[in-house]
Amino acid sequence: MCGDIEICSRSACSACDGADQAFVLTGGWKGARDDAVIAAAKRPEGAYVSGEATPAIEPGWSPLKLADPRARRDDVAMTSSTSTSAVVIGASGGIGRALVSGLAASGAYAPIFALSRSQPSFPHGIRSHAIDLVDEASIAAAAAAVAEAGPVGLVIVATGILHQDGVAPEKALKALDPGAMAAVFSINAIGPALVAKHFVPLLAREGRCVFAVLSARVGSIEDNRSGGWYAYRASKAALNQILRTLSIEVARSRPDAIVAGLHPGTVASNLSRPFRPDPGAPGVFRPDESAAHLLRVLGELDVTDTGSVFAWDGARVPA
Numbered sequence: 001m002c003g004d005i006e007i008c009s010r011s012a013c014s015a016c017d018g019a020d021q022a023f024v025l026t027g028g029w030k031g032a033r034d035d036a037v038i039a040a041a042k043r044p045e046g047a048y049v050s051g052e053a054t055p056a057i058e059p060g061w062s063p064l065k066l067a068d069p070r071a072r073r074d075d076v077a078m079t080s081s082t083s084t085s086a087v088v089i090g091a092s093g094g095i096g097r098a099l100v101s102g103l104a105a106s107g108a109y110a111p112i113f114a115l116s117r118s119q120p121s122f123p124h125g126i127r128s129h130a131i132d133l134v135d136e137a138s139i140a141a142a143a144a145a146v147a148e149a150g151p152v153g154l155v156i157v158a159t160g161i162l163h164q165d166g167v168a169p170e171k172a173l174k175a176l177d178p179g180a181m182a183a184v185f186s187i188n189a190i191g192p193a194l195v196a197k198h199f200v201p202l203l204a205r206e207g208r209c210v211f212a213v214l215s216a217r218v219g220s221i222e223d224n225r226s227g228g229w230y231a232y233r234a235s236k237a238a239l240n241q242i243l244r245t246l247s248i249e250v251a252r253s254r255p256d257a258i259v260a261g262l263h264p265g266t267v268a269s270n271l272s273r274p275f276r277p278d279p280g281a282p283g284v285f286r287p288d289e290s291a292a293h294l295l296r297v298l299g300e301l302d303v304t305d306t307g308s309v310f311a312w313d314g315a316r317v318p319a
């Protein structure tokens, strides 16, 4: 990864071949970067570039593995198991909505629950319900509604904030605001923990099941070479620690369960829009592209992977 903010803020960065230009902000600050995305933007042979070779949710591909507790990595032909439900929380978001579509297309789970704070309409057959991660009673109510449909095979938490009214990623210490930091931690770290509190008991006790949360590479302490974004980085680091802790507790009651964090890549969405990651720019995914990658990654994880964070390309993100 190019770690030089000054160099990368110029039009031609010798360190990253200009790939980081997609993330350069007015004033020279950069948004989230991703080794793998930058590498893809350099276009080595066979590299994925947004807009080319869009990954598809194929029959027999990972979502079906997700539903089949007996499936192994080398399984090719497998049957769709619709005996457990799937839940996407943050289904109104760019990536969350695409995850709902991908899961529906796979046919691997039934029913599919799309939970969100602002409740847009979803395709016929998708069950929607309100949830607000800063209101534990609403999380409990949503869990109770999901529980009526029986055991859950997959929970994906796709909520998160980087900015909102009164909240913006900090370039330097002088920008720190305790209220803004608390808001970011509340949604990015505490909210998913409360979701786990109310939804992990719904996971099937027998066989493979998955509890996954959208994290971010910038939550990696080891990978932090450019600084900035105190609240967002720290909230994702806290989230990753919560997931590791959760994985240890969950293993005691559900030995085949997988708890994982996911880095979706740089994705064109409301969250990233202020930082101008235009769809089609090198290394910037459309939400459906990212969702397809994430579902494939989830399908390829096994119980030995529990407690870790994985990027869109399946690479483990360092803690």
Ligand SMILES: NC(=O)c1ccc[n+]([C@@H]2O[C@H](COP(=O)([O-])OP(=O)(O)OC[C@H]3O[C@@H](n4cnc5c(N)ncnc54)[C@H](OP(=O)(O)O)[C@@H]3O)[C@@H](O)[C@H]2O)c1
Pocket (backbone or CB within 6 Å): 032, 090, 091, 092, 093, 094, 095, 096, 116, 117, 118, 119, 131, 132, 133, 134, 158, 159, 160, 161, 162, 187, 214, 215, 216, 217, 263, 264, 265, 266, 267, 268, 269, 270, 271, 272
């Ligand atoms: N986009 C990227 O480049 C990128 C990169 C790395 C990691 N990520 C992570 O991926 C996840 C999804 O991001 P995205 O790009 O899809 O962002 P997005 O389009 O802005 O979606 C964010 C989602 O979070 C929901 N949310 C926010 N506060 C909530 C609350 N209090 N209760 C319930 N839901 C709440 C939003 O609900 P409303 O629609 O109701 O506001 C929305 O559904 C985030 O965790 C983000 O950190 C994204």
